[in-house]
Amino acid sequence: MQTAKHLQQIQPSYIREILAAATTEGVISLAGGLPASDHFPLSLMAEGFAKMPDTPALFQYGETRGYKPLLDYLDEHYRVASGHQMLVCSGSQQGLDLIARAFLNPADGVAMEAPCYPGALQVFALAGASIHPVEQNPTGPNLSQLELLFASGKVKLFYAVPDFHNPTGVSWTLDIRKQVAALCRQYEVALIEDAPYRELRFAGQQLPLVASFCPERAMVLRSFSKISTPGMRLGVLSAPEDWLAPLLKVKQASDLHTSIPMQALLLDLLAHPAFPAYLRQLCGIYRERYQALVSALSDYLGQEAIVEPVEGGMFAWLQLPGRDPLAVAKEALAKGVAIVPGNAFFPASESPQAESPVSAIRLNFSHETPGTLREAVRRLASVLV
Amino acid sequence: MQTAKHLQQIQPSYIREILAAATTEGVISLAGGLPASDHFPLSLMAEGFAKMPDTPALFQYGETRGYKPLLDYLDEHYRVASGHQMLVCSGSQQGLDLIARAFLNPADGVAMEAPCYPGALQVFALAGASIHPVEQNPTGPNLSQLELLFASGKVKLFYAVPDFHNPTGVSWTLDIRKQVAALCRQYEVALIEDAPYRELRFAGQQLPLVASFCPERAMVLRSFSKISTPGMRLGVLSAPEDWLAPLLKVKQASDLHTSIPMQALLLDLLAHPAFPAYLRQLCGIYRERYQALVSALSDYLGQEAIVEPVEGGMFAWLQLPGRDPLAVAKEALAKGVAIVPGNAFFPASESPQAESPVSAIRLNFSHETPGTLREAVRRLASVLV
Known part of the structure; x- marks a missing residue:
């Protein structure tokens, strides 16, 4: 059956493809935009879950x-x-x-x-x-x-x-x-x-x-x-x-x-009284992970580590002047680390491939621990240096 | 801001409006398509709720x-x-x-x-x-x-x-x-x-x-x-x-x-072993409610109760030859029972208003108990008879 016209303009999500590859055993993924699942505030919702079966009105x-x-x-x-x-x-x-x-x-x-x-x-x-x-x-x-x-x-x-x-x-x-x-x-x-x-x-x-x-x-x-x-x-x-x-x-x-x-x-x-403290703790964890990423980039890449500092969020944007980020992403995956090449973040028609290639990659720092982030950067550096 | 063109063709949901009115204190609603909330299978999910806080991967x-x-x-x-x-x-x-x-x-x-x-x-x-x-x-x-x-x-x-x-x-x-x-x-x-x-x-x-x-x-x-x-x-x-x-x-x-x-x-x-039995029980409850509705219609409306029998589901369709179902819905609401007039179920452009009015109303029987269904029909009959 023929699909709707506008659907044909949608590019398959390159990130989703990388994410699929990134689940391979042994690959460290800095590709997704995943929050830290080891710090989900599930304990603050435990009471809510327990009382669910007694509240049919919610269903x-x-x-x-x-x-x-x-x-x-x-x-x-x-x-x-x-x-x-x-x-x-x-x-x-x-x-x-x-x-x-x-x-x-x-x-x-x-x-x-x-x-x-x-x-x-x-x-x-x-x-x-x-x-x-x-x-x-x-x-x-x-x-x-x-x-x-x-x-x-x-x-x-x-x-x-x-x-x-x-x-x-x-x-x-x-x-x-x-x-x-x-x-x-x-x-x-x-x-x-x-x-x-x-x-x-x-x-x-x-x-x-x-x-x-x-x-x-x-x-x-x-x-x-x-x-x-x-x-x-x-x-x-x-x-x-x-x-x-x-x-x-x-x-x-x-x-x-x-x-x-x-x-x-x-x-x-x-509305949980402990939620504000949880948020402060979460931001602290992300600060620590971000700093681990930036230190590792500086240690392993030296002057090649061109990252504009960030004050929050989940991503750092690593500039790679003169490099083809797609090739970098593929080689990095072969070395056991998944990242997303900059091209994935531009409209297809606007991807400035020819004149000024998007020489950058996105690195997620929220999902992995500092030690794993360091190991990921070590693998990435083996491609870049 | 101007809305998208196709959105302008959507009629506001008449049913949603009736449902809003139907929440008034004292009104019995046969208007919605609500399943029986007094029989939700929440107890079969109690264990699942309890273990949620220990399964971060699900989140x-x-x-x-x-x-x-x-x-x-x-x-x-x-x-x-x-x-x-x-x-x-x-x-x-x-x-x-x-x-x-x-x-x-x-x-x-x-x-x-x-x-x-x-x-x-x-x-x-x-x-x-x-x-x-x-x-x-x-x-x-x-x-x-x-x-x-x-x-x-x-x-x-x-x-x-x-x-x-x-x-x-x-x-x-x-x-x-x-x-x-x-x-x-x-x-x-x-x-x-x-x-x-x-x-x-x-x-x-x-x-x-x-x-x-x-x-x-x-x-x-x-x-x-x-x-x-x-x-x-x-x-x-x-x-x-x-x-x-x-x-x-x-x-x-x-x-x-x-x-x-x-x-x-x-x-x-x-996958719960008790789920098939629950489904049988639920169908039994709906059968009972459907029969209560049909008996009440027959008792209160006599020959005016023109309902094609159904073998399941949640709705009965009451024919009201020569009546304006919109007027019936309004009068019924004033008497304390909400129903949906047949017109709500036709495309706007196709609603055969003039030549052959949709002289029918939809009655839901899944949500209320047999006693309440009987009282609802009594109120409805006071409009129709």
């Missing part, structure tokens, strides 16, 4: 928007502005898909930083959107390029990850945040602020959401995959009140609502 | 297709044919949405029985599909109408609920099943067999899936909402192997995968 059909007690909690702690409403999604990935389906017609323009999260590229390709990449600098997007693009009238949405960007780890400065918000207002472009890594800060100072400077033109996606667990598939979308109705229509047609037992467990976790 | 990111041990079980017990593969979805609603997104371009034709499940209408409207209703007889679809439609070449998919149809409760005869399968083969139309109520048979004999007669041209949606619990949001899609890749692409972009802890719990339930 009936529920409201499309989400489990009311969780929504009340999120309203208090995660809502961006008073004019916003929240919608619980099956992961922030679903939130992004709902936005694309609710607001995009084929050929509508979407701006996004390049490189960027491949899952967002898939969503926008499926919506038939026209992707407009914007160069990313170490402090945020190239503002003059962004303004030119906005002024051209070609763009309806701007998708951005301002905190600990995937794949580069870049965080926008306060000044850039304000200027992007001003541009969104001036040119009436809706901002999609994807903030899955926001709580994973282990250095520097927390900065306001970009959306807080233009709440009436912004939607914010929060993920609970990084601070609770990814397997539960929970995220939340905060949007201006009058944008919620179309999102709810799509959510209802998509899957009626998100699992209620999972939502109830998440509430147990978020 | 990491998982495979898009589903949790491997569950897939293995489903392959053995739910796969339609050897050439099929399974995909776990967040409810069969999501399975339907994935099919529409993977295979439909705007204006592609979809045949479906009328009346039909409104959630399917929403999915196909969102895909921009062109809906072709087929008349439903007490033994299945009108075959000559169906063949004419297939022969016209206008239809790519045929969506059907052959077991205990929602809203009418109709089940197709064996002969009709074979003939529909033959038509799908002859005209190369793909069948979507939606079977959420299939396990809820309390009379008559189980018949083969229509898909079993044309597996290479059929996809089957199974729901676990009716036999485990709806709040968990789990269903499974069985499709010919070469149709799976596009479905997986859409699933990945939609939400990466379905909640793994929920999938693990479902496996615990399905």
Whole structure:
């Protein structure tokens, strides 16, 4: 049977292919975006699990928007502005898909930083959107390029990850945040602020959401995959009140609502008195792992270790000037370490293969222990040095 | 912000509105499609819940297709044919949405029985599909109408609920099943067999899936909402192997995968030695409730109680010749009972309002006890008699 037209534009996920290879016995994977499964806060949810069998009300059909007690909690702690409403999604990935389906017609323009999260590229390709990449600098997007693009009238949405960007780890400065918000207002472009890594800060100072400077033109996606667990598939979308109705229509047609037992467990976790301490501990663990990665890179690669420092998140972006990152990824896999080549993070049509190859690879530091990270870098260095 | 074009064609769910009103204190609701929450098999999952906190592997990111041990079980017990593969979805609603997104371009034709499940209408409207209703007889679809439609070449998919149809409760005869399968083969139309109520048979004999007669041209949606619990949001899609890749692409972009802890719990339930006995007990309870509804209708309405008997499922379809079902629904709500008027189950453009009004209402019998069902009918009768 012939597939839908827009589906044919979606590239198979190169990362997923690497991840499959990365499960081979003996391979250390820095390829995935996996949180530390040895530190999941399951003990803080133990009571919630134990009482599940006695709460049949949690197992009936529920409201499309989400489990009311969780929504009340999120309203208090995660809502961006008073004019916003929240919608619980099956992961922030679903939130992004709902936005694309609710607001995009084929050929509508979407701006996004390049490189960027491949899952967002898939969503926008499926919506038939026209992707407009914007160069990313170490402090945020190239503002003059962004303004030119906005002024051209070609763009309806701007998708951005301002905190600990995937794949580069870049965080926008306060000044850039304000200027992007001003541009969104001036040119009436809706901002999609994807903030899955926001709580994973282990250095520097927390900065306001970009959306807080233009709440009436912004939607914010929060993920609970990084601070609770990814397997539960929970995220939340905060949007201006009058944008919620179309999102709810799509959510209802998509899957009626998100699992209620999972939502109830998440509430147990978020409201647990020990949760703030858990988050601090988790950030400490990620700091330690990041530092282990950076030290090993410096020890084994010396001057070849070109990594812009990050203040949080799960990824470091290793520049490899003059190298073919695809070849590096393949050789590294043969040596027992999986990484993702930079190409995977660019729109297919925009992958600047010829003129300026994406000479970088993404390294995940959240999943492995410091000792294993060091061994992974040793193997990687045997390819690079 | 302007919404996507196809979204503007979706009618707000009338049922959802009634359901909202139906939660008013003192109102008995026969409006929803709710399974009996007083009989959820939670005790069979108690052990699974208790061991959750000790199984971090269940909480990491998982495979898009589903949790491997569950897939293995489903392959053995739910796969339609050897050439099929399974995909776990967040409810069969999501399975339907994935099919529409993977295979439909705007204006592609979809045949479906009328009346039909409104959630399917929403999915196909969102895909921009062109809906072709087929008349439903007490033994299945009108075959000559169906063949004419297939022969016209206008239809790519045929969506059907052959077991205990929602809203009418109709089940197709064996002969009709074979003939529909033959038509799908002859005209190369793909069948979507939606079977959420299939396990809820309390009379008559189980018949083969229509898909079993044309597996290479059929996809089957199974729901676990009716036999485990709806709040968990789990269903499974069985499709010919070469149709799976596009479905997986859409699933990945939609939400990466379905909640793994929920999938693990479902496996615990399905594989529990006491599960078959639970299912028999559940069907017995639904039989009892159905009989209570039918007796009450006969006692209170006498000759006005025109209900085609059903052999399972959750719904009875009450004919009300010459009545306006919308007015009946409103008056009934004022008397303290919520029901869904027949109009809600027809495509907006096809609602035969003028010439032959849909003089019927849907009554759910799975959620309330026999005594409450009787009281609901007493209230309804005060409007009708």
